[in-house]
Amino acid sequence: MLYRKVSLRTISANVLFLIVGVGREVLHTELQSIASPPDANGLSYVYSVENFDALNGLIGRLIDATCEKCAVSHMTDIVVVIDDLSESAMKQQEFSRALDGLTYIAQSLPAYGQAHGQTVTITTIGDLGFRHTSIPNATDLGSLLTSIQSIRQQQSSCYIDECDKALVLNISSGMIHIINITGQNNYQRNNSRKIIVVFSSGRFMDKSLARLELQDALNESNNDIFAIGHGFDIDMEGLHAIVKEPYNVFTLLDDNLETLDVFKSKLSYIVCS
Structure with a gap:
């Protein structure tokens, strides 16, 4: 996880990172440390889910983050x-x-x-x-x-x-x-x-x-x-x-x-x- 944090921090700040953790053993604080920080479009870019059906909720946030004139x-x-x-x-x-x-x-x-x-x-x-x-x-x-x-x-x-x-x-x-x-x-x-x-x-x-x-x-x-x-x-x-x-x-x-x-x-x- 530490390697991933360092790698992501070297990437351009213009890239938006949405982090998804699956299962009950996910450590929320670790996910937050590598996700993009909150901004005007979202209070969190960390999603913790138990099954992949919940990922449908990402679609709306992706539109929000990429939409122009919004x-x-x-x-x-x-x-x-x-x-x-x-x-x-x-x-x-x-x-x-x-x-x-x-x-x-x-x-x-x-x-x-x-x-x-x-x-x-x-x-x-x-x-x-x-x-x-x-x-x-x-x-x-x-x-x-x-x-x-x-x-x-x-x-x-x-x-x-x-x-x-x-x-x-x-x-x-x-x-x-x-x-x-x-x-x-x-x-x-x-x-x-x-x-x-x-x-x-x-x-x-x-x-x-x-x-x-x-x-x-x-x-x-x-x-x-x-x-x-x-x-x-x-x-x-x-x-x-x-x-x-x-x-x-x-x-x-x-x-x-x-x-x-x-x-x-x-x-x-x-x-x-």
Whole structure:
């Protein structure tokens, strides 16, 4: 690895290096040391994957890096979904790490306080209803971090007064509702990109049924939908059931949050003239 580092450093700085590590034994810091540093087009050029399907995600970044007359846009409406359903059985540590991952992502968003920057909303799906975390100013980092810190895992019964006790949710019905309301027009932000980020264990009771029930909503939606799971006990089949593209599933297999750097790059996008 040392030889490779020295060799790469002798090559012209105009060359862009995207480094791909495959498997669980990849050392992320080593990959970072030989990859191109972050720039306006990407927060990371290191990809850690378990299979080669995930490499489809490289295509968009390669276009970004080689496109002429293009600019980065941060006008993105981000909807964060935390799966707190009992059927998903998210462990306390997994829930805590989901909040850590969300905090890490929030701290990297570049356009707070800008009229055409990103907005963020957070929704928790529980068995008996939705919990919408209040964010007084969605473009303010301090308010967003305070809101994240206030999120608590549900107990055995409904945890908010506003729960509709006649409503029983599962991952399919919860996601369909969120996909539909996220796709509604906001005429002040018609040109914004809509992103849904789901933190989940993927351990649904019937993953095939979840995929079937979500299929129409996923296919008809123009939202970019991502799933993030933490730990070795996540169910990849379940996570893949709630996204359109398999390369939009991200996993944190250790406590190194830097593995989310590639995902953070996706929260901005390229607009070409």
